[in-house]
Amino acid sequence: MHIPDGYLGPATCAVMYAAMLPIWTAAAKIVKKRLKAKQAPLLAIGAAFSFVIMMFNVPIPGGSTGHAVGGVLAAIILGPWAACIAITVALVIQALLFGDGGITAIGANCFNMAFVLPFIGYYIYRLAGSGSQVGSGRRVIAAGIGAYLGINIAALCAGVEFGLQPLFHHTTNGLALYCPYGLKATVTAMLGGHLLIFGWIEAIVTASVIKYLQKKFPEMLYEEGAA
Amino acid sequence: MKATAKLWMGIVVLIILSPLGLIIPAHFKAGSAWGEWSAGEIRKLVGYAPGGLERLSSLWKAPMPGYAFKGWESKGLGNLSFAYIISALAGTAAVVMVMVFIGKMLARKDKDG
Helix, strand or coil, X not given: CCCCCCCCCHHHHHHHHHHHHHHHHHHHHHHHHHCEHHHHHHXXXXXXXXXXXXXXXXXXXXXXXXXXXXXXXHHHHHCHHHHHHHHHHHHHHXXXXXXXXXXXXXXXXXXXXXXXXXXHHHHHHHHHHCCCCCCCHHHHHHHHHXXXXXXXXXXXXXXXXXXXXXXXXXXXXXXXXXXXXCHHHHHHHHHHHHHXXXXXXXXXXXXXXXXXXXXXXXXXXXXXXXX | CCHHHHHHHHHHHXXXXXXXXXXXXXXXXXXXXXXXXXXXXXXXXXXXXXXXXXXXXXCCCCCCHHHCCCCCCCCCHHHHHXXXXXXXXHHHHHXXXXXXXXXXXXXXXXXXX
């Protein structure tokens, strides 16, 4: 889901950066207000986890690969705003050091994976788990559902961003200037892989870690929605 | 053991296991993720390289492109796995340094309790 340089036209890149600016500003303000000093190491662990889990590429039929993001897990433990900052840092390092995701697409990639993914995932987790005990099995299921839907809606956003490009930018004889595939192809490809495989991996990873934390460190889950 | 120490151990285990994210796709002959092809790959897919894509695709020269050392593209899986672990280590270190800095700026002691 790491959109490289050259797939999105300048207008889309600019709009996505512009969309992320107020989100990053709000995230910094809210986290500053709510984050406790003892939670600061968790912020680093959340970002490190997201960075390294994204390196676990999984092949799917058709010769393509994908991976989990770990963003919903970070959102459940740290709150969605802190997760937004953590995933943003992971994505920026991936783009700068490893060329994974474009420099011009950092706005778009952060919108999909550091904003849509943790926020959708977190609120679905809250909704599906509302009224249940922090240590309950229902919270584990809720975490899995949140993770599955969070990554899929993020993938849908990426698909739409890709697929709009041939409409916006083409030469006079109809050749694409950026992403050459239209909405139908891009949304099908992005959602297909995530609905069938990567969403389940995100769900299983998230639910398993929540289950482990419930058992070993339940206090980490009591501070849910910290920031 | 403290929760954070346990979780850091988990991250270290993931770093050591990270080459699985390279070896398993290679075993199934899987290529790039959808929409993450190089300009050359896309020329093979659609018959031409879109002008803007070709121009922008080489905009940024990452120091460790594709989680490997520069010029290692044609090395074997063993070498690439080694480079992958080094990348995971270097990337995690960079992420943690930035996060510790951000955490210091954002977290205040007086909110503890």
